[in-house]
Amino acid sequence: MNAVARESLPARAGLGLKPEHYGHVLEARPDVGFFEVHAENYMGAGGPPHRYLEAVASLYPLSLHGVGLSIGAAGPLDTAHLRRLRELIDRYRPQSFSEHLAWSTHDTGFLNDLLPLPYTPETLARVSEHVDEAQQAIGRQLLLENPSTYLLFTESTIDEIDFLEAVAARTGCGLLLDVNNVMVSCVNHRLDPAAYIDRFPVERVGEIHLAGYDETVDGAGDRLLIDAHGSPVKTDVMALYDLTLARAGPLPTLIEWDNDVPAFPTLHAEAVRVDALLAGQAARRNHLKRAG
Amino acid sequence: MEFTASQHAFAQALLHADQPLPPGLTGARGTADEARFAVYRNNVHVGLTRALAQRFGVSEKLVGPDFFVGMARAYAQDRKPSSPLIIDYGDEFPDFIAGFAPARALPYLPDVARLEAAWTRAYHAADAAPLTLAVLAPLAPEDLATLILRPHPSAALLRSPHPVGSIWAAHQGTDVTPVDDWRPETVLVVRPEMAVNVHVLPVRDGLFAALLFAGGSLGAAAEATLAEDPGFDFGAALVGLLTLGAFAAIAQGDVP
Ligand SMILES: [Fe+2]
Numbered sequence: 001m002n003a004v005a006r007e008s009l010p011a012r013a014g015l016g017l018k019p020e021h022y023g024h025v026l027e028a029r030p031d032v033g034f035f036e037v038h039a040e041n042y043m044g045a046g047g048p049p050h051r052y053l054e055a056v057a058s059l060y061p062l063s064l065h066g067v068g069l070s071i072g073a074a075g076p077l078d079t080a081h082l083r084r085l086r087e088l089i090d091r092y093r094p095q096s097f098s099e100h101l102a103w104s105t106h107d108t109g110f111l112n113d114l115l116p117l118p119y120t121p122e123t124l125a126r127v128s129e130h131v132d133e134a135q136q137a138i139g140r141q142l143l144l145e146n147p148s149t150y151l152l153f154t155e156s157t158i159d160e161i162d163f164l165e166a167v168a169a170r171t172g173c174g175l176l177l178d179v180n181n182v183m184v185s186c187v188n189h190r191l192d193p194a195a196y197i198d199r200f201p202v203e204r205v206g207e208i209h210l211a212g213y214d215e216t217v218d219g220a221g222d223r224l225l226i227d228a229h230g231s232p233v234k235t236d237v238m239a240l241y242d243l244t245l246a247r248a249g250p251l252p253t254l255i256e257w258d259n260d261v262p263a264f265p266t267l268h269a270e271a272v273r274v275d276a277l278l279a280g281q282a283a284r285r286n287h288l289k290r291a292g
Numbered sequence: 293m294e295f296t297a298s299q300h301a302f303a304q305a306l307l308h309a310d311q312p313l314p315p316g317l318t319g320a321r322g323t324a325d326e327a328r329f330a331v332y333r334n335n336v337h338v339g340l341t342r343a344l345a346q347r348f349g350v351s352e353k354l355v356g357p358d359f360f361v362g363m364a365r366a367y368a369q370d371r372k373p374s375s376p377l378i379i380d381y382g383d384e385f386p387d388f389i390a391g392f393a394p395a396r397a398l399p400y401l402p403d404v405a406r407l408e409a410a411w412t413r414a415y416h417a418a419d420a421a422p423l424t425l426a427v428l429a430p431l432a433p434e435d436l437a438t439l440i441l442r443p444h445p446s447a448a449l450l451r452s453p454h455p456v457g458s459i460w461a462a463h464q465g466t467d468v469t470p471v472d473d474w475r476p477e478t479v480l481v482v483r484p485e486m487a488v489n490v491h492v493l494p495v496r497d498g499l500f501a502a503l504l505f506a507g508g509s510l511g512a513a514a515e516a517t518l519a520e521d522p523g524f525d526f527g528a529a530l531v532g533l534l535t536l537g538a539f540a541a542i543a544q545g546d547v548p
Binding site: 040041043044045046047048049050051067068069070073074075078080081103104105106107108109110111112113115117118120122123126150151152153154155188189190191216217218219220222224226259 | 294295296298299300302303306307316317318319320321324325326327328329331332335336339340342343371372373374375376377378379414415416417418419445446483486
């Protein structure tokens with residue numbers, strides 16, 4: 001793990017880099033495929049976050065994940081924020097940069113949540129403009145992530161997958177497929193998660209996300225899954241992930257665990273689980289190749 | 293509805309729990325469900341109150357988690373982060389606490405929160421090598437007197453009528469050690485290297501440090517402090533502050 005290729009993330013399990021694990025990661029150098037950080041946590045002027053990220057990025061491939069650009073906002077992108085992203089990308093040269101198909105900024109301020117938008121020709125045009133602008137500003141391709149949603153819009157006329165694919169086709173961006181988000185949205189909207197994966201343009205996917213959801217019921221007593229990032233990946237999401245790999249082949253896969261962050265060994269155990277599935281798929285593919 | 297207008301309506305309904313759901317929402321059953329919209333409302337509040345609880349952990353311990361959440365929600369209701377930099381969120385929370393009537397029983401709480409706000413600012417501040425004693429040691433007293441020192445980018449000085457540094461220190465572990473000596477404290481928060489340090493300054497040095505941080509020259513600060521406290525030891529105070537890494541550079545004045 002010396003010279004890190006800058007082109008792309010490896011098709012391995014990756015983990016979020018959390019401040020409480022900085023010291024352990026640098027000392028123990030755990031066998032993890034890559035680390036991912038939220039860009040906004042590294043926008044301070046200096047201090048330990050930068051010191052540790054520099055050290056970790058010299059040892060592991062890095063994925064930079066934005067949670068505040070608000071690509072799905074009706075209003076304009078924040079150019080100051082684009083500049084900050086550019087600085088981070090120039091400084092750390094991550095193998096991947098990703099953001100969400102969602103909005104979080106409004107004229108009342110930053111709302112600190114990934115909010116849904118209707119899928120219409122108008123919103124498709126706006127999102128595509130924003131992705132274009134962002135890619136210009138940061139000087140590289142970004143991966144756009146499918147959201148987890150709890151409600152739908154009556155005015156939506158475009159299916160979510162078609163929407164994502166159209167943005168990618170118009171802007172050249174890649175896609176980040178969050179399999180937990182697929183499960184959450186599909187259960188919440190009574191859709192078949194396997195059918196979603198079947199239709200997803202996997203050839204555009206640069207990274208996969210996995211996470212643990214929470215579960216409750218809505219006013220009608222229907223299952224309502226919440227994207228919570230505070231627990232191990234659930235069994236049904238793991239099965240859906242394996243199905244995704246069977247279709248797409250091995251892909252860089254991040255385990256998102258951002259709340260109630262456990263001790264590092266618990267996180268690492270999740271990565272080991274995912275690496276085993278990745279290795280299984282790789283072996284099956286090799287076997288098929290040899291057999292064919 | 294046009295995109296800008298519909299997103300505005302969504303945001304308004306999101307921020308005001310007493311408002312009806314925005315128009316245009318639906319679900320698999322063909323109707324919009326309150327409980328589903330409530331997930332978004334809750335996410336906004338929980339996200340912001342959690343960010344405040346992370347930054348103001350001692351304040352939370354002092355008032356208890358339930359009281360803290362109520363106070364944080366009241367703050368977050370009116371003050372959303374001005375940018376996606378959640379690391380800056382809560383800079384004005386201490387002032388809000390000072391005006392928050394239910395917290396009046398704990399008069400030291402705003403200053404504890406000020407200390408915690410300063411701690412995070414120090415953590416994320418620009419890195420700089422601290423000004424060392426070696427730079428000033430060769431100077432004659434009359435040359436020293438005219439110097440103005442620039443505080444370290446991470447440094448903040450907090451003068452409190454309460455033992456704010458001792459209270460903060462007492463709540464760092466799981467066991468709280470009671471603060472016996474209830475008196476005013478001047479606290480220096482500074483990160484000369486990678487660790488943020490919280491120092492309770494010697495009582496006699498508080499005014500001197502405050503005058504230096506306000507931009508006074510060494511001579512003027514020493515004179516004003518001596519006028520208040522004839523026993524003040526200029527040399528010891530200056531050496532003390534330099535040793536803690538309180539300053540980054542000489543802002544004004546000549547070093548021959
Ligand atoms: Fe995700």
